[in-house]
Amino acid sequence: MSARREPRPMRPSLALLRKDLLLERRAPESIPAMLLLTVTTFVLFHFGIGRDAVAGQLAAGVLTVTLLFAAILGINRLFVSEQEEGGFDGVLLAPIDRTALLLAKAAALFLFLTIVEVVAVAAFAILLLGPSPWPAVPGLVLVLALLNGALAIVGTLVSGLAIRTRARDLIVPIVALPLLTPALIGAAEALAPLFAAGGAESVPTKWLGVLALYDLVFGLLAYAVFDFLLED
Amino acid sequence: MGAPAAIELRGVSRRYGERHALDDVSVDVPAGATLVVFGPNGAGKSTLLRVLATLLRPHGGEARVLGEPLPEREWAVRGKVGLLAHDALLYRDLSARENLRFHARLHRVSEARVEELLERTRLVGRADDPVRTLSRGLLQRVAVCRAVLHDPPLLLLDEPRANLDPAAAALIEPLVGRASGRTRVVTSHDPAGGLAEADLALGLRDGRVALSAPAGDVDTAAVEELYR
Numbered sequence: 001m002s003a004r005r006e007p008r009p010m011r012p013s014l015a016l017l018r019k020d021l022l023l024e025r026r027a028p029e030s031i032p033a034m035l036l037l038t039v040t041t042f043v044l045f046h047f048g049i050g051r052d053a054v055a056g057q058l059a060a061g062v063l064t065v066t067l068l069f070a071a072i073l074g075i076n077r078l079f080v081s082e083q084e085e086g087g088f089d090g091v092l093l094a095p096i097d098r099t100a101l102l103l104a105k106a107a108a109l110f111l112f113l114t115i116v117e118v119v120a121v122a123a124f125a126i127l128l129l130g131p132s133p134w135p136a137v138p139g140l141v142l143v144l145a146l147l148n149g150a151l152a153i154v155g156t157l158v159s160g161l162a163i164r165t166r167a168r169d170l171i172v173p174i175v176a177l178p179l180l181t182p183a184l185i186g187a188a189e190a191l192a193p194l195f196a197a198g199g200a201e202s203v204p205t206k207w208l209g210v211l212a213l214y215d216l217v218f219g220l221l222a223y224a225v226f227d228f229l230l231e232d
Numbered sequence: 233m234g235a236p237a238a239i240e241l242r243g244v245s246r247r248y249g250e251r252h253a254l255d256d257v258s259v260d261v262p263a264g265a266t267l268v269v270f271g272p273n274g275a276g277k278s279t280l281l282r283v284l285a286t287l288l289r290p291h292g293g294e295a296r297v298l299g300e301p302l303p304e305r306e307w308a309v310r311g312k313v314g315l316l317a318h319d320a321l322l323y324r325d326l327s328a329r330e331n332l333r334f335h336a337r338l339h340r341v342s343e344a345r346v347e348e349l350l351e352r353t354r355l356v357g358r359a360d361d362p363v364r365t366l367s368r369g370l371l372q373r374v375a376v377c378r379a380v381l382h383d384p385p386l387l388l389l390d391e392p393r394a395n396l397d398p399a400a401a402a403l404i405e406p407l408v409g410r411a412s413g414r415t416r417v418v419t420s421h422d423p424a425g426g427l428a429e430a431d432l433a434l435g436l437r438d439g440r441v442a443l444s445a446p447a448g449d450v451d452t453a454a455v456e457e458l459y460r
Contacts, residue, residue, distance in 0.1 A: 011337070011340075012337070012338050015334060015337035015338055016338075018334075019323070019326070019334050022326065022330065023323060023325055023326065026325045026326065026362075027325045081323065086319035086320060086321050086322065087321055087322060087323045087331075089285075089287055089315070089317065089319070089321050090321035090322070090335060090378065091338065092286075092287060092310075093285060093286070093287070093310055093311075093313060093315055093321075094310065094311060094335070094338035094339055095307070095310045095311025095312075095338075095339065096338055231289070232287065232288050232289045
C-alpha cells in the first residue's frame, strides 16, 4: 500500500483551497454556470407545473432537485482546472497527503454551493415559494448546510473517480445522482415543514439525523478511498 | 563510479492498454550522474520520466528511486523529484509568482526562494502576468523554477531547452544543468548535445532498450541510428 497519512493535512488543504478560489475569482466558471442553471430551472418549474406558488413537500422537492442539478455542474467542473491547466501532476508530485486534496475540493464545492444558494433561495422565494421564507431561514440554513456537506463529499469522491476517465461528463451524473438520492430524500423531508402553507414548522430531527449520518458515513468512506481513486 | 545508485530499474515495463510503452527496461544511474535518454517520438522517453516521478506505476519489473522501491514507497520519493515535463504543470490563469507561491506552500518552501528563482531566471518583470500570456520560452523558464523550487536531489527533464533561446538556455543552466550537481535524467533529440552532457546514454525504441552505455563509449552515429 502506497498511501501515507500526514498528521497535518490542513496546511496543504488551505493552499489548495486558496488556489481554487483564486482561479474561480480570476476566471469565473462554476458559480455563474450553477447560478444560471438554478434560476433557469426555477423558471421552468414555474411554467412547467403551472402554478404561481408552491408550498410544503412540492416546494421542498423543487428546491432540492434544482440544487442537486446545479451541484452536478459544479462537480463536473471540480477537477477540470487541474486537468486542463496541467497543474494536477504538479500537485501529485508534492509531498502531501492526498486527503488534503479531498478536503480542499470538498471545501471549495461547499463554498460554491453556499454562494449559489444565497441567490437561489432568494430567487426561489420570489418566483415560486408561496409562504414567507423568513420564518424558515434558521432551519433552512441548517438543512442546506447538511445537504451541502453531502453534495461536497460525494461530489468530490465522484469527481475524483471521473477525472481519470474520458467520459467524465457522463460518469458524474450517472454515479453521483443515485449516490445522492438518500441525501435528496433527507433534505426534501427536512425542508417540507419549513415551507408548510400555514407557516414554517420545526425541522424534523429524524431527517436532520439522516442527513448528518449520511455526511458522516460518506465522509469516512471518502477519507478511506480517495487516495486510491487518484492512483494511476 | 562508486556512488550509490539514485535510480535502479530492472526489467521495468509499463503498458497503455495493450501497447507496451516501456518493455523490459533496465538501467542504473549513480547519484549525481546524468542519464540522457534518446529515442524517436513514441519510444517511451516521457513514460520513463513519469514512472520515475511516481506519476505512473510500473506494470512489471523492479524500480527503485532514491533508494525507495516503487510503487510501495512512492510517497517517500515525492517531494524529492523535480519534473520538467512537456506541459508546464502550471495554472494558466495564475501568474508565475502565484503559481510558484502555491507550489512553495505545498513543498513547505519559503517565499524568499520564489523571489530568488524569479530573479535568477529574470522573470521579475513578468512575474505578475497570467502565465497564459507568456511566450513559450518564458513559460519554460517558469516551469524550470517550479521544478527546482524545492531543491530536489533528482531532476527529470523532458527536453529542458525546448523553446529557449541561447541566452535563456544559459540562464537555466545553473539550475538544471550539470553544474546543479543533481542526479539528472534528461531526454534529448540532439545526439551531439545530449552526449556532451551525459555520463550515461540510454536509447529507447518502441519502449525497449536499444542502446545503453557510458556516454564516452557512444558516438553520435549510434544515437542517430535510433531514429532511422
